[in-house]
Amino acid sequence: MLNYIIRRMLYAIPILIGVNLITFTLFFVVNTPDDMARMQLGIKRVTPEAIEKWKHERGYDKPLMLNDGEEGAAKFTHTIFFEKSAAMFAFDFGRADDGRDIAHEIKSRMLPSLAIALPVFLLGLLAYITFALVMAFFRATYVDFWGVVLCVALMSISSLFYIIGGQFLISKLWHLVPISGYGGGLDASKFLVLPVIIGVISGAGASTRWYRTIFLEEMSKDYVRTARAKGLPESIVLFRHVLRNAMIPILTGAVVVIPLLFLGSLIAESFFGIPGLGSYTIDAINSQDFAVVRAMVFLGSLLYIIGLILTDISYTLVDPRIRLE
Amino acid sequence: MSMLFKPVILWTDALIYLLVLVVLAFVWYVRRNEHMLAPWRRVGHSASGMAALTVLVFFIAIGLLDTVHFRPAVENSGNSEQVYSVEVLSLLDVIAEPLRTRVEKTYSAPFAAHLYARETIELPDGGQVREFPRLQFGGAHLQNPDVELVADVTERAAVGAAQGFLGWCVLVVLLGALLARQDNAGLLPTLFAIRRGATEVPWNAVLLTLVLILSLLGAALALSTHYHIFGTDKVGQDVFYQSLKSIRTGLVIGTLTTLMMLPFALLLGIMAGYFRGWVDDVIQYIYTTLSSIPGVLLIAAAVLMMQVYMETHPELFDTIAARADLRLLFLCIILGVTSWTGLCRLLRGETLKLREMEYIQAAHAFGVSHWRIISRHILPNVMHIVLIATVMDFSGLVLAEAVLSYVGVGVDPSMISFGTMINAARLEMAREPMVWWALLSAFGFMFALVLSANLFADAVQDAFNPRVRTWSLKAGKLRRTERTKTPESKPVAAAAKDSNPP
Numbered sequence: 074m075l076n077y078i079i080r081r082m083l084y085a086i087p088i089l090i091g092v093n094l095i096t097f098t099l100f101f102v103v104n105t106p107d108d109m110a111r112m113q114l115g116i117k118r119v120t121p122e123a124i125e126k127w128k129h130e131r132g133y134d135k136p137l138m139l140n141d142g143e144e145g146a147a148k149f150t151h152t153i154f155f156e157k158s159a160a161m162f163a164f165d166f167g168r169a170d171d172g173r174d175i176a177h178e179i180k181s182r183m184l185p186s187l188a189i190a191l192p193v194f195l196l197g198l199l200a201y202i203t204f205a206l207v208m209a210f211f212r213a214t215y216v217d218f219w220g221v222v223l224c225v226a227l228m229s230i231s232s233l234f235y236i237i238g239g240q241f242l243i244s245k246l247w248h249l250v251p252i253s254g255y256g257g258g259l260d261a262s263k264f265l266v267l268p269v270i271i272g273v274i275s276g277a278g279a280s281t282r283w284y285r286t287i288f289l290e291e292m293s294k295d296y297v298r299t300a301r302a303k304g305l306p307e308s309i310v311l312f313r314h315v316l317r318n319a320m321i322p323i324l325t326g327a328v329v330v331i332p333l334l335f336l337g338s339l340i341a342e343s344f345f346g347i348p349g350l351g352s353y354t355i356d357a358i359n360s361q362d363f364a365v366v367r368a369m370v371f372l373g374s375l376l377y378i379i380g381l382i383l384t385d386i387s388y389t390l391v392d393p394r395i396r397l398e
Numbered sequence: 399m400s401m402l403f404k405p406v407i408l409w410t411d412a413l414i415y416l417l418v419l420v421v422l423a424f425v426w427y428v429r430r431n432e433h434m435l436a437p438w439r440r441v442g443h444s445a446s447g448m449a450a451l452t453v454l455v456f457f458i459a460i461g462l463l464d465t466v467h468f469r470p471a472v473e474n475s476g477n478s479e480q481v482y483s484v485e486v487l488s489l490l491d492v493i494a495e496p497l498r499t500r501v502e503k504t505y506s507a508p509f510a511a512h513l514y515a516r517e518t519i520e521l522p523d524g525g526q527v528r529e530f531p532r533l534q535f536g537g538a539h540l541q542n543p544d545v546e547l548v549a550d551v552t553e554r555a556a557v558g559a560a561q562g563f564l565g566w567c568v569l570v571v572l573l574g575a576l577l578a579r580q581d582n583a584g585l586l587p588t589l590f591a592i593r594r595g596a597t598e599v600p601w602n603a604v605l606l607t608l609v610l611i612l613s614l615l616g617a618a619l620a621l622s623t624h625y626h627i628f629g630t631d632k633v634g635q636d637v638f639y640q641s642l643k644s645i646r647t648g649l650v651i652g653t654l655t656t657l658m659m660l661p662f663a664l665l666l667g668i669m670a671g672y673f674r675g676w677v678d679d680v681i682q683y684i685y686t687t688l689s690s691i692p693g694v695l696l697i698a699a700a701v702l703m704m705q706v707y708m709e710t711h712p713e714l715f716d717t718i719a720a721r722a723d724l725r726l727l728f729l730c731i732i733l734g735v736t737s738w739t740g741l742c743r744l745l746r747g748e749t750l751k752l753r754e755m756e757y758i759q760a761a762h763a764f765g766v767s768h769w770r771i772i773s774r775h776i777l778p779n780v781m782h783i784v785l786i787a788t789v790m791d792f793s794g795l796v797l798a799e800a801v802l803s804y805v806g807v808g809v810d811p812s813m814i815s816f817g818t819m820i821n822a823a824r825l826e827m828a829r830e831p832m833v834w835w836a837l838l839s840a841f842g843f844m845f846a847l848v849l850s851a852n853l854f855a856d857a858v859q860d861a862f863n864p865r866v867r868t869w870s871l872k873a874g875k876l877r878r879t880e881r882t883k884t885p886e887s888k889p890v891a892a893a894a895k896d897s898n899p900p
Binding site: 087088092095096099100103109111226228231232233234237241245333336340354355358359363366367369370373377378 | 683684686687688690691692694695696698699700702703705706707709710793797800801804805806807816820824827832837841844845848849852853856
């Protein structure tokens, strides 16, 4: 097992290097640091000195991939590519344009992100499985039919509508919870209720329909027919046999997003004014803070790869038929 | 001889024309092959699918009208050389001329005759009053709006809807006559058969959808010449016009993105599955790496870089429309590059299966070249996967556009789209009384488009994937069918949504 995990983690290294190469190409090759400096400082009326200063402050004043002015290994190490990549792998993301340390900022913003993403994830999973199970139990009746219709309708509504509509209805019309904001400790809960509810609802359509499919697929298998033939009541067939087996694809499918929960969500956080990583990313995009966006891309990929490894491990844990090779 | 206009073909226009050609060629090809026609017949038998298609046809028609661009001539005094306006217009702009040009001062509610905000008005005797001024165009024909407005709106709506209904009746008779001729039956029995739902294609569902659309359209058209039926926005532009213009942007993103990603996905997916070995390893490495970057972040980073590139290369475009269009094209390319991996993985898996089939082994034995095997035997047999992925992706992409435009990495702010409409309107949420109309019409149009796309996608998937069968409601009785959707048929465009739990 340990052997497998180690090997699986080693596979992640070339992928991370590839991710790094892509982000580097995006941020430094498509547009040279000079272009970015000009863009940030204003296209017109910018002196070469100002550009040099901007580049020097960020450590962009070196050759991109190959430093001809140096000898030996320094030819490769004294370049933007090597220095930025090495720092990235050591979780040193440098400083944002406002001078703050990005790594520190990420650390302090992870908790608020998690405070909304984790409840959405857990409550959502519970709610979707329940509804899907109800629909599967009443399959081929009007409950099932209208359930699917409702799912398709929910899927077709923009996630922005859920947020704006929810804020209007619950906060503005009924004054139940504040529209947006965030507080420390228990105080945070009153700010979190609305985003969590909206998060669960906006994901409902696609997931419920997806889980229903899994349940129905499971119900068409031979062992279910055998269980029914034995004379077991439908409820026991459903809960004891179908549910347990259907949980394998559902849970292993959900594992991959667990690490990504740290990243929070872009839209909800900025709408509700929650100081998490999602709103941090949006602010960085809007103020064109390249260093922050690059850091977030790297972090996101890292978390996703961790998610993939966890998925593989969870498969082997829940399904004894899968052997590690 | 000077022309009244100068045709303009923007980048996305050219690609849309190409797409239309491809679709027409595909239709022509399918019609000649019975085995390819069969699944489309099954799509034709789905009531929800055909009703959705009817709605989609209207959206596509509006989108196509909005694609034919030109620059009108500017009236010039005596100069021999004809000058053309820098403003790029489309056929839709010409048809909707009254909507486009009748701009009010600022916000006004739907069907309002007065402006949304009070203004100080100078009286003839020198005094001042603060009141809601009359709109310049909306309801301007009314003497006393407070009294006449409701009656006038009702009357116009009724007349418009009745005209729409009449048009529908003509269509029904035409369709009935056509079907009657086909089946050698009388007109009346055919019409009754349509009503009962006894026809092969569920014409009753199509006609029901049509009567709704045509009466609504008739009423909307009759009213929109005298009112702003969805109100006006901050700069006084008609929201109905903006909603119509947004349709093209949504359709372009939904279709061109797929057009962009198809070459990558097809070529690499089939190559990986067919050649295996190191080719497979390299391609797998590429798509694993690309797909491990969360979609939204990759899109954001790429769009950010594109913005810098466009700022520093102003020579690429000459008008504002061309600039906005170029940005839309880049957005499609970026979305395509980030979303081809899912389809590529599916195609690789299917090709791996296909290459072991006996007919392909036989082709090998006969010495048929790789290229020929791929194009003659493998490509036609994976097309259903491509088709399903294309229709499934469409709605996700339309929804993603709104989100991306909100984040600030979507279309150009000068381009009218659902995203920019929502973005502009959401800032007015805090106003009292609320400005809700722009938001609601953007969401409403988007919902209609995405819902019909989803329903149509379901019908296509049911028909093309024999393993997958969804619910169907026929003749009032539920027919039980099991839906077995394999994990790999998850929509590909979820990329943008997946990494972004709302």
